[in-house]
Amino acid sequence: METNGTKQAWQCRRCGHAGERLSGPPWPGAEGERIAAAVCSACWGEWLERQTMIINEGRLSVRKPEHRQRLLEEMKVFFDLETAD
Numbered sequence: 001m002e003t004n005g006t007k008q009a010w011q012c013r014r015c016g017h018a019g020e021r022l023s024g025p026p027w028p029g030a031e032g033e034r035i036a037a038a039v040c041s042a043c044w045g046e047w048l049e050r051q052t053m054i055i056n057e058g059r060l061s062v063r064k065p066e067h068r069q070r071l072l073e074e075m076k077v078f079f080d081l082e083t084a085d
């Protein structure tokens with residue numbers, strides 16, 4: 001890994017690895033931008049599995065704004081997005 005210079009290698013916020021980045025924001029709005037900037041595609045895949053469980057357990061619909069909001073809160077906890085860098 002390249003260590004010279006001041007530019008640090010990108011690391012996934014969740015797993016800490018320099019994994020494959022997401023190709024774009026996977027969620028609308030500012031949260032999607034933050035997720036795309038913070039986590040690797042493998043961790044996003046883990047979240048999608050978790051999200052499916054949450055949807056099934058809570059009988060949520062992503063079409064309902066209040067359910068989307070709940071998923072967003074779970075997502076923020078999953079990726080630790082509330083913590084300042």
Ligand SMILES: [Zn+2]
Pocket residue numbers: 012013014015016017019039040041042043044
């Ligand atoms: Zn990761």
